[in-house]
Each structure stands twice: as C-alpha cells, then as structure tokens.
Amino acid sequence: MNNSVAKPYNLLPFRFERINRGLVFISNECGEYIFISGENFKKLVNYELNLKSDIFFNLKEKQIVTDTETSPMIDMLATKYRTKKAFLNDFTSLHMVVPTLRCNSNCIYCQVSRKEESAKSFTMDKHTAKRTVDIIFNSPSKAIKIEFQGGEPLLAFDIVKYIIECAEWRNLFKNKHLEFVICSNLTLMDQKKLSFLKKKNICISTSLDGYKELHNRNRPLQVASDSYDMVTEKINLCRSYLGKDRVGALMTTSRYSLGNMKQIIDEYIKQGFNAIFLRSLNPFGFAKQERHKIGYDIEEFIVNYKEALDYIIDVNIRGTLFVECFAALLLTRILTPFSTGFVDMQSPAGVGISGVIYNYDGNVYVSDEARMLASMGDNKFIMGNVNKHSYQELFNSDFLYNLISSACLECLPGCSYCAFQPYCGADPVRNYSEQEDIIGHRPTSEVCKKNKAIINYLLELIERNDEKINKVFWSWITKRRIL
Numbered sequence: 237m238n239n240s241v242a243k244p245y246n247l248l249p250f251r252f253e254r255i256n257r258g259l260v261f262i263s264n265e266c267g268e269y270i271f272i273s274g275e276n277f278k279k280l281v282n283y284e285l286n287l288k289s290d291i292f293f294n295l296k297e298k299q300i301v302t303d304t305e306t307s308p309m310i311d312m313l314a315t316k317y318r319t320k321k322a323f324l325n326d327f328t329s330l331h332m333v334v335p336t337l338r339c340n341s342n343c344i345y346c347q348v349s350r351k352e353e354s355a356k357s358f359t360m361d362k363h364t365a366k367r368t369v370d371i372i373f374n375s376p377s378k379a380i381k382i383e384f385q386g387g388e389p390l391l392a393f394d395i396v397k398y399i400i401e402c403a404e405w406r407n408l409f410k411n412k413h414l415e416f417v418i419c420s421n422l423t424l425m426d427q428k429k430l431s432f433l434k435k436k437n438i439c440i441s442t443s444l445d446g447y448k449e450l451h452n453r454n455r456p457l458q459v460a461s462d463s464y465d466m467v468t469e470k471i472n473l474c475r476s477y478l479g480k481d482r483v484g485a486l487m488t489t490s491r492y493s494l495g496n497m498k499q500i501i502d503e504y505i506k507q508g509f510n511a512i513f514l515r516s517l518n519p520f521g522f523a524k525q526e527r528h529k530i531g532y533d534i535e536e537f538i539v540n541y542k543e544a545l546d547y548i549i550d551v552n553i554r555g556t557l558f559v560e561c562f563a564a565l566l567l568t569r570i571l572t573p574f575s576t577g578f579v580d581m582q583s584p585a586g587v588g589i590s591g592v593i594y595n596y597d598g599n600v601y602v603s604d605e606a607r608m609l610a611s612m613g614d615n616k617f618i619m620g621n622v623n624k625h626s627y628q629e630l631f632n633s634d635f636l637y638n639l640i641s642s643a644c645l646e647c648l649p650g651c652s653y654c655a656f657q658p659y660c661g662a663d664p665v666r667n668y669s670e671q672e673d674i675i676g677h678r679p680t681s682e683v684c685k686k687n688k689a690i691i692n693y694l695l696e697l698i699e700r701n702d703e704k705i706n707k708v709f710w711s712w713i714t715k716r717r718i719l
C-alpha cells in the first residue's frame with residue numbers, strides 16, 4: 237500500500253491469533269472478538285476491505301476498525317475498558333486466615349505442607365487473631381469475605397469463633413457486607429459446631445476428589461484410609477443445617493484422577509452438586525516434592541480437561557444444569573462486557589490487592605500460593621506481620637507496588653501481544669515457583685499452556701455456533717437453565 241494515499245479506514249488497537257480451519261481470531265482490549273477468514277484478515281490489514289461489505293460492518297461493530305473520526309471510538313473503548321476492570325475499584329475484599337496449620341488428613345498432594353494434628357504449635361493465638369481482624373477492617377472494600385483456610389480450621393474452632401465474633405463486632409461500626417467461608421475436610425464437623433455456623437450464616441467449602449476409591453487414595457486421613465464415607469456423610473449433615481447451596485466442594489486432579497474424569501463428574505452429580513472446578517495440581521508443598529509420583533505433564537491435564545468439558549456439556553444438553561467453573565469464568569469474560577475479578581487469574585494480578593492471606597503466626601502473604609511457598613522455606617512474598625506492621629505498612633508498600641507492576645498481562649512479554657489476554661490473568665507467585673522468575677517465560681509456562689489451550693478450545697466451541705452448546709454456555713453464565 238502506498239503510504240501517501242489516504243486510508244479508507246483506520247485500524248483500532250487489536251490482537252490476533254490464527255486458530256483452527258484457517259480462521260483468524262481477533263480481539264480488542266475490552267475482549268470484543270470476531271473470527272474472520274485468513275483472506276479477509278489480509279485485506280483488513282492492507283486496507284482493502286470494501287466499506288459496504290458485511291465483514292467491514294462486523295469489524296466496525298466490534299470496534300476493530302472505524303471509517304469515522306477515531307477519538308470518539310477510543311473514548312467508547314475506554315468506557316468499556318473501565319467496565320471490564322471495575323473489579324479494581326474494590327480493594328482487597330478476600331481475606332484468608334489460617335487459624336492452624338495442623339491437620340488430621342494426610343492428602344498426598346497437600347500444597348500447604350500441613351503439620352501433624354498432634355503438633356504443639358502452628359495455631360494462631362488470640363492476640364494475633366484480634367490484630368488480624370483489626371487489619372482486615374482497615375480495608376476500604378465495602379465487601380469483606382473472611383475465608384478460613386488450613387491446615388484444618390476445625391482443629392482450632394475456638395480461634396475461628398473468636399475471629400468471627402471479633403469481625404462481627406468491628407462490623408457494627410463499619411457496616412460492610414461481611415461473609416465467612418470455612419474451608420474444611422469436614423471430618424471434625426459436628427452438630428454443635430454447625431449450630432454456631434448456622435447462626436452466623438456461614439458457607440462451607442470442602443474437598444471431594446471424586447468417587448470413593450479415588451478420594452480415599454488422594455485424601456486419606458492420618459489415622460484411617462477411608463475419608464470418603466466421612467466426608468460424604470458430613471456434606472449431608474452440613475446441608476441439613478446450612479442449606480444445600482451453602483455447601484460447596486472443590487476437587488484437585490492427581491495422577492490417579494487422569495482418565496477418570498467422567499466418573500469424577502458422575503460422583504459430583506450423585507452427591508447433589510451442580511458445579512465442579514476442574515483444578516490441576518499447583519507446584520507447591522507435597523505436590524512439588526512428590527511430583528514424580530503424583531504429578532503429570534500439563535498436556536495430559538489439558539487432554540483430560542477437554543474430554544471432561546465435552547462430557548459436562550453433554551450432561552447439560554441431556555437436561556441437568558451442571559457448571560464447570562473455570563469455563564464459566566472464561567465464558568463470562570469472552571461473551572459478556574462484565575467485570576470478573578478472580579484472584580488467581582486477573583490483570584493486574586490479584587496478589588495483595590484482591591486477596592491476601594494471614595498465616596497462623598501473623599505473617600501476611602500476597603496469596604495462598606505465597607504462604608505455600610513460605611511453608612517450603614521461601615518467604616519472598618511476605619508483606620509483613622500483623623503484630624509488627626500497620627495496615628498502611630502492609631498494603632501501601634513499595635514491595636506490593638513493584639510486585640503488581642510486574643504482574644500486568646498488558647506488559648508481560650508474550651502476553652502483551654496475545655489475543656487471549658482480555659480473558660487471561662497473571663500470577664507472579666506461580667511464575668516464580670515454576671520458573672524462579674516473577675515474569676516467567678510464557679511459551680514454557682504450564683499456566684500459559686493450560687490457559688491458552690482451554691481458551692482456544694472454548695473459542696472453537698463458540699465458533700461452531702451450535703445452538704445447544706450456546707444455550708449451555710449461557711446457562712453457565714446466568715446460572716440458570718436455558719431451554
């Protein structure tokens with residue numbers, strides 16, 4: 237093209253990726269996307285598209301091109317961009333607290349490097365618990381979620397109760413939207429504890445790795461191998477007190493789970509769950525130490541994930557609303573203009589600014605993965621200690637500023653020009669753990685390989701424009717069955 241000749245239209249900022257069947261996927265900064273043929277893509281970038289063609293109208297509608305003045309289009313894009321990033325308005329709403337690192341389970345992949353149930357220390361004292369609540373209520377966020385993580389929080393139920401009561405007292409003066417979640421293996425749950433949790437309207441998140449044999453293999457107790465019967469019985473007990481929708485479960489994929497995704501999904505449906513989050517192992521704690529026994533290549537996980545997703549879609553088409561949570565998050569980002577923060581997968585990364593974790597000893601870390609790393613002896617991502625530092629010192633530090641500024645996909649090498657960037661997220665702790673570098677090298681990063689493959693697969697399914705699959709996807713986004 238001769239540069240001296242006036243261009244018939246202007247290109248607005250976009251990124252692209254060649255996907256299946258010679259198609260090119262184009263996305264802009266706000267996540268608007270379009271699939272076009274390789275031939276049309278060539279015409280687009282050479283300014284050879286006919287201004288009256290359908291493809292030009294479609295590109296214009298998606299704010300990829302404009303044949304009018306550029307600045308109003310940029311203003312419109314800026315408004316949409318602000319909407320997409322609205323989760324940043326809400327500073328640190330997720331506050332995870334580890335009341336104890338002791339645990340009565342012996343999960344083969346324990347990523348937090350739990351301590352023995354009988355260990356003498358590793359439990360939060362009341363002074364640290366009170367300071368933790370004080371720090372939490374300094375957060376400007378209007379909504380506060382306090383999530384108790386382990387170890388097994390029910391081994392330190394007195395501290396859990398103390399924190400809940402302190403937080404409720406503080407909230408009388410702050411009037412925030414306050415929620416509590418207890419992440420527990422449930423083996424120690426009983427009616428007395430449930431009566432208290434019911435009064436406080438608390439949610440439970442437990443772990444169910446699948447059917448009996450698999451769950452028992454992945455998650456034995458220290459004193460018995462059969463944890464499946466106990467956890468399934470306690471799930472029902474919790475539901476009877478708290479209500480069905482206040483009890484959720486998460487699964488972790490070990491090597492023994494591979495090849496068994498359908499049975500895992502069937503188990504979730506059998507137990508009355510309407511969602512599953514297919515999670516791969518994170519390289520922390522015992523999962524890292526025992527990787528040679530229980531780990532796998534991320535490519536194997538991806539194959540299993542896609543098969544599982546196909547199966548779940550089929551379950552939905554056959555009439556059961558059952559959501560795969562990771563796909564639902566990505567689909568919301570791809571198909572809607574809404575803002576979706578998700579601590580482990582957002583840009584800038586959620587470390588410290590969306591979620592934070594307070595360890596039993598008062599140490600504060602930027603994420604759950606950061607304290608997992610600390611349990612392995614590496615304190616790189618410590619923000620400070622509630623007993624030594626003020627809220628300002630913890631959250632307004634050069635350390636946090638520098639970390640966040642290195643964790644924006646928009647400027648990470650490889651991500652900055654990736655067409656999937658509007659749907660993806662950064663995690664400097666994971667990069668560091670995997671590659672000893674907070675920036676990381678995208679082409680060899682497991683997280684990138686996984687995210688890229690799953691986003692690519694979802695795009696393939698969207699591009700098929702199959703009415704039944706579209707309805708399933710929209711039912712996951714809206715959380716209601718669409719016939």
Ligand code: SF4
Pocket residue numbers: 339340341342343345346347348349350386387388421
């Ligand atoms: S994964 Fe959780 S329940 Fe299992 S051993 Fe570790 S802390 Fe305990």
Ligand code: SF4
Pocket residue numbers: 645650651652654655656657660661678683684685687688
């Ligand atoms: S992590 Fe990978 S898939 Fe995600 S934006 Fe970066 S390059 Fe793209």
